[in-house]
Amino acid sequence: MKAIVMSSTGAPDVLQLQEVPTPQIKSQTEILIKVKAAGINPVDTKIRSRGTFYPEQKAAILGCDGAGIVEAVGAEVKKFKVGDEVYYCAGGLGKPDTGNYAEYAVVEEYLVAPKPKSITFAEAASAPLVLITAWEALYDRALLKAGQKALIHAGTGGVGHVAIQLAKIRGAEVCTTVSSQDKARLARQFGADYPILYTQTDFSAAALEWTEGKGVDVAFDTVGGKTFFDTVPAVRVYGDLVTILEPDGSKGTLKVARNRNLRISLELMLTPALMGLREAQEHQTEILSQCGTWIDEGKLNIHLSQTYPLADAVEAHKQVETGSTTGKVALVMD
Structure with a gap:
């Protein structure tokens, strides 16, 4: 699959488009997602410039936020099936086989929520964090x-x-x-x-x-x-x-x-992921489910100001780092 890989820290141009192995389901409760869009957050630019939370790993795929279509499910997955549209905040902090600046991602079921039906994948990917x-x-x-x-x-x-x-x-x-x-x-x-x-x-x-x-x-x-x-x-x-x-x-x-x-x-919403706090992560997924309902009811709007193709991640990071962007910026895979 194609992915944006950060092999060292530094300016945006350390992000490079590469061919990497597609992640595989390893747990019976995991979901393989064909990523349609990935949100870009300031934490992504900070990790890129300062280093990941897993410094022993030499290369990383960034991106905590993603939205896409379920491609395959583990044997014990109960809430989702192939073809479902989903969004989530998972990975992207430097841990191997995670990150959403990529065409596929593997995510635990308890981190995934149904994508709001009324918005695009890019808008949905901009929302979770x-x-x-x-x-x-x-x-x-x-x-x-x-x-x-x-x-x-x-x-x-x-x-x-x-x-x-x-x-x-x-x-x-x-x-x-x-x-x-x-x-x-x-x-x-x-x-x-x-x-x-x-x-x-x-x-x-x-x-x-x-x-x-x-x-x-x-x-x-x-x-x-x-x-x-x-x-x-x-x-x-x-x-x-x-x-x-x-x-x-x-x-x-x-x-x-x-x-x-x-x-x-x-407030640091990454704490549950960094400390492996399952109950707190499940609460965050419940937040996404409720917010998804409000989005579809017209009570909540996600303002997506700009999208970039996956290959233009460098330019997207430069835009986010200006600090003047309104709303959110996202990468789209197609």
């Missing part, structure tokens, strides 16, 4: 409730645009940071009540004004750095602040957060 991340951050960490107010950073980004929608599904009001009027309009399409142009306005002050000085109940930081610390004053006393990045102590202190008794949560 960001859906799980936003769900875990807002629903599992912050315990977001109906009637609460949330601040979501980077509301037109991959995680941000689905986080807005999940917050609205839960019944919350949402303000979000964006960099331009065009992105403000797009954020409103996703359901944001109040887009804040952070390039022109102090977002923390704007959020406080929006909440009549109380602060938001929940803040979701997808940017990190100084933004994390600047968000603290915008959160109400005893509120929740969730971040997907490790707070950088050189950018600020937690003194104000402590004084406000904030509950600070860290």
